[in-house]
Amino acid sequence: MFERTKDLKLSIIKQIELRASNYPDVISLAQGIPSFDTPPCIKRRVERALKRGVVAKYSLSPGLPELRELIELQLANENMYYDFEKEIVVTAGSIQAITATILAITKSGDEIIIPEPTYTSYREVITLAGCKPVFAPLNEEKGWSFELDQYEKLINEKTKAIFYCNPNNPTGTIYTKEQLLELAKLAKKYNLFLISDEVYKDFVYDDQKIFSLAEIPEYRNFVIRIYGFSKAYAMTGWRVGYVHSDEKIMNEIIKVHDSLVTCAPVISQYGAMGALEMGKKDLENFNREYKRRLDLTVNRLMRLNKVFSFVEPKSSYYVFPRILKNKLTKDDHKINSWDFSLDLLDKCQVAFVPGFAFGKNGEEHVRISFGRSREDIIKAFNRLDDYFS
Amino acid sequence: MVEVERILSKPLIGWMIILVNMLKYIGKIFLKYYLGLITKIVLVVHRPIIIAVAGSINKAFVKEEVKKALEERKYSVRANPKNFNTEIGLPLAVLSLPSGYNSFRDWIPAILKAPRKIFLRRFPKYLVLSIGTSDPGDASYLLKIIKPKILILTEISQRYLESFKDMDELAKEYEMMRDILTEDDLIIANFDNSRIREILVESKARVLGFGFFEKSDFKLIKIEKQYAGQSFVYEYKNNQINKNIKRFGKHHVYASLVKEAIIKYVEKKL
Numbered sequence: 207m208f209e210r211t212k213d214l215k216l217s218i219i220k221q222i223e224l225r226a227s228n229y230p231d232v233i234s235l236a237q238g239i240p241s242f243d244t245p246p247c248i249k250r251r252v253e254r255a256l257k258r259g260v261v262a263k264y265s266l267s268p269g270l271p272e273l274r275e276l277i278e279l280q281l282a283n284e285n286m287y288y289d290f291e292k293e294i295v296v297t298a299g300s301i302q303a304i305t306a307t308i309l310a311i312t313k314s315g316d317e318i319i320i321p322e323p324t325y326t327s328y329r330e331v332i333t334l335a336g337c338k339p340v341f342a343p344l345n346e347e348k349g350w351s352f353e354l355d356q357y358e359k360l361i362n363e364k365t366k367a368i369f370y371c372n373p374n375n376p377t378g379t380i381y382t383k384e385q386l387l388e389l390a391k392l393a394k395k396y397n398l399f400l401i402s403d404e405v406y407k408d409f410v411y412d413d414q415k416i417f418s419l420a421e422i423p424e425y426r427n428f429v430i431r432i433y434g435f436s437k438a439y440a441m442t443g444w445r446v447g448y449v450h451s452d453e454k455i456m457n458e459i460i461k462v463h464d465s466l467v468t469c470a471p472v473i474s475q476y477g478a479m480g481a482l483e484m485g486k487k488d489l490e491n492f493n494r495e496y497k498r499r500l501d502l503t504v505n506r507l508m509r510l511n512k513v514f515s516f517v518e519p520k521s522s523y524y525v526f527p528r529i530l531k532n533k534l535t536k537d538d539h540k541i542n543s544w545d546f547s548l549d550l551l552d553k554c555q556v557a558f559v560p561g562f563a564f565g566k567n568g569e570e571h572v573r574i575s576f577g578r579s580r581e582d583i584i585k586a587f588n589r590l591d592d593y594f595s
Numbered sequence: 596m597v598e599v600e601r602i603l604s605k606p607l608i609g610w611m612i613i614l615v616n617m618l619k620y621i622g623k624i625f626l627k628y629y630l631g632l633i634t635k636i637v638l639v640v641h642r643p644i645i646i647a648v649a650g651s652i653n654k655a656f657v658k659e660e661v662k663k664a665l666e667e668r669k670y671s672v673r674a675n676p677k678n679f680n681t682e683i684g685l686p687l688a689v690l691s692l693p694s695g696y697n698s699f700r701d702w703i704p705a706i707l708k709a710p711r712k713i714f715l716r717r718f719p720k721y722l723v724l725s726i727g728t729s730d731p732g733d734a735s736y737l738l739k740i741i742k743p744k745i746l747i748l749t750e751i752s753q754r755y756l757e758s759f760k761d762m763d764e765l766a767k768e769y770e771m772m773r774d775i776l777t778e779d780d781l782i783i784a785n786f787d788n789s790r791i792r793e794i795l796v797e798s799k800a801r802v803l804g805f806g807f808f809e810k811s812d813f814k815l816i817k818i819e820k821q822y823a824g825q826s827f828v829y830e831y832k833n834n835q836i837n838k839n840i841k842r843f844g845k846h847h848v849y850a851s852l853v854k855e856a857i858i859k860y861v862e863k864k865l
C-alpha cells in the first residue's frame with residue numbers, strides 16, 4: 207500500500223507555516239512568497255482575455271503559441287536561442303516543469319545529484335519518480351560554491367542528472383560562469399543531464415551577471431532550463447512557468463507534461479503574456495524594493511552577530527545564516543535548527559525555516575525570507591533583539 | 596455576485612464605479628481618435644516608407660530581421676515594440692511615445708508630446724509596423740491610419756479566430772490589407788500557407804513568395820539543424836544560395852528569407 211508515496215514527506219516549510227498559524231501575532235519570514243500583489247498590467251491582460259472568452263478551453267499542450275513566441279523573444283534577449291514551436295513548453299509552475307522533466311529523463315532506480323542546501327521539493331519529486339536523490343554539499347566557506355571534485359566521486363552508472371538551482375534557494379548564491387562551465391564539462395564527460403532551475407534569476411543585488419548554461423549551443427543536448435513567473439512577477443498563485451531544451455529532449459518532456467496536466471492553466475498563460483509584454487517596470491520596482499529589504503535584513507542580522515553568522519546573498523529573497531554554536535544548546539543539551547526555529551516561534555512568534563529542510567548541509571542554519579514587507583522584517587528583528595538581549 | 600449587489604446597494608459607491616468606468620471608456624475613445632489623427636498628420640508631413648508585417652504568427656521575428664536589414668544598410672528605421680500593434684499601440688509606435696497603460700496621469704505626457712512629432716526635423720525613413728488582427732475590423736481601422744508600401748504576410752492560421760465567425764471572415768482582414776496596395780507596391784508572402792496564396796491571387800501589387808512551395812520566388816530547397824543554429828539553401832532567379840543562421844526553428848528561416856527580399860528591394864535588385 208502507498209508504495210510510491212511512503213518515502214515522501216510533507217515539506218518542512220509547510221509544517222512550520224502550519225505551526226505558525228497557531229500563534230495569533232506571528233510574523234512569518236518562512237514561506238517564500240512575495241509580499242506584493244500581481245502587477246495591474248498582468249491583471250488587465252487577463253481581464254481582457256476573460257472578456258474575449260478565450261480562457262475557457264484547453265490550449266495546445268505546449269502552451270499558447272503567442273506566449274511561447276514571447277518566451278522565445280525573451281530568451282533571445284538573454285542570449286538563449288530556442289524554437290518556440292518545438293523547444294519551449296509552458297507548464298503549471300516550475301515544479302510541474304521539474305516533475306515532467308525528471309519523469310521524462312529517468313527510469314526507476316536512477317540517481318540524481320543535488321548540490322545542497324537547496325529547495326526542499328526537489329527531493330520529493332525525485333523520490334516520487336522512483337529515483338534516488340544524492341546530496342552533494344555546497345561549500346559555505348567559499349560562498350556556497352560547488353565542490354566539483356566531490357561530485358565526481360558521487361557519479362556512478364545509475365547517475366542520470368545533476369539538478370541545481372541558480373540562483374540558489376536558500377543561500378541566494380549565483381554560481382559563476384567558470385563553476386558552471388566546469389559542471390558542464392563533468393556532465394558531458396559522464397553523459398549526464400543538467401537541470402537548471404532559474405526561478406530567481408530576475409533578482410540580482412550587485413553587478414554580477416547571471417550566466418546560464420542554456421546560453422551555450424553545444425550544451426543544448428543535455429541542459430534543461432526551468433523558469434517560473436511566480437517569484438519575479440508576484441504570481442505564486444497563478445502556477446505558470448516553462449521549460450526549454452533541445453527538441454529531442456522536449457519531445458519526451460511534452461509527453462509527460464501532456465499526461466500530467468494537458469496544458470498549463472490558460473488564464474495563467476494570459477497572465478504570463480501580460481508579464482512579458484508589460485511587466486518590466488514592475489519587475490524593476492520589485493528588485494529595488496527587495497534590495498532595500500535585503501540591506502535592512504543584513505543590517506539587522508549584523509546586530510545579532512552573537513547569534514548568527516552569514517554569507518550575504520547575491521540574489522533571491524532569502525538569507526541563510528548559520529546559528530552560532532552557543533545558541534544550539536538548551537539546558538545543556540545540543541539542539542538542532544528545527545528546535546531552534548520552534549523555540550523562536552514559541553518565544554518571539556517569529557517563523558523561520560529550519561536549515562535542515564534544505565538538506566543535511568543546511569543544518570545549523572535558518573532560512574529568513576525578506577519577501578515580506580519592511581514593517582514585518584523590522585518587527586520580527588525587534589522581537590529577536592529583545593529575546594537575545 | 597453578492598459582493599456586486601452589496602456595492603450597488605450603496606448608491607454613492609455604485610455611481611462612482613459607473614462614473615470611473617465611463618471616464619475610462621471616454622478616455623479610450625479620445626485617445627484612439629486623438630492619436631490616430633496626429634499619426635495621420637505626422638505620416639503626411641514626414642512621408643516614411645511603411646513596411647507592414649501581418650499574420651497570426653512570426654511577426655516579431657520577421658520585424659526584427661527587416662529592421663536589421665535596413666539598419667545594416669544605414670537607413671533610419673523605427674519598428675513597433677512587441678505589443679504595440681493595435682488601435683492605440685500602433686499610433687504610439689509611429690509617434691515613438693510610451694503607453695500610459697491604465698493610468699490617466701501616465702497618459703498626459705504622451706498626449707502633450709504627440710503634436711510635437713509633427714514638427715520633428717528628423718523622422719525615420721522606414722517604419723516597420725506589425726498589424727494586429729484580433730477582432731473583425733481591426734485591419735480596416737489601422738489601414739485608415741497607415742498606408743503601407745510593402746506588406747509582409749507571415750502566416751494565416753486559426754490562432755486569433757475566437758472573435759471571427761470562421762476562417763473566411765478572418766481572411767477578409769488580410770484581403771483588406773491586400774486591396775490597399777497598388778501596382779507600385781510590394782507584397783512579400785509565405786507561399787507555404789495556402790490561405791495566403793488564395794488571397795494573393797487577386798493582388799494588384801507585385802507579389803514575392805517565399806517557402807518550399809514550388810512557385811516561390813525565394814524557394815527553399817532544404818533546412819538543416821546544426822548544433823549552433825540552422826543552415827538552409829534557397830533558390831532565387833535560378834541561383835542556389837546557402838545561409839547559416841544562429842536561431843532554431845523554421846520561422847527563423849522564413850524571417851531570413853523576408854530579410855533577403857527586403858535587401859533586394861532596397862538595393863533595387865528585384
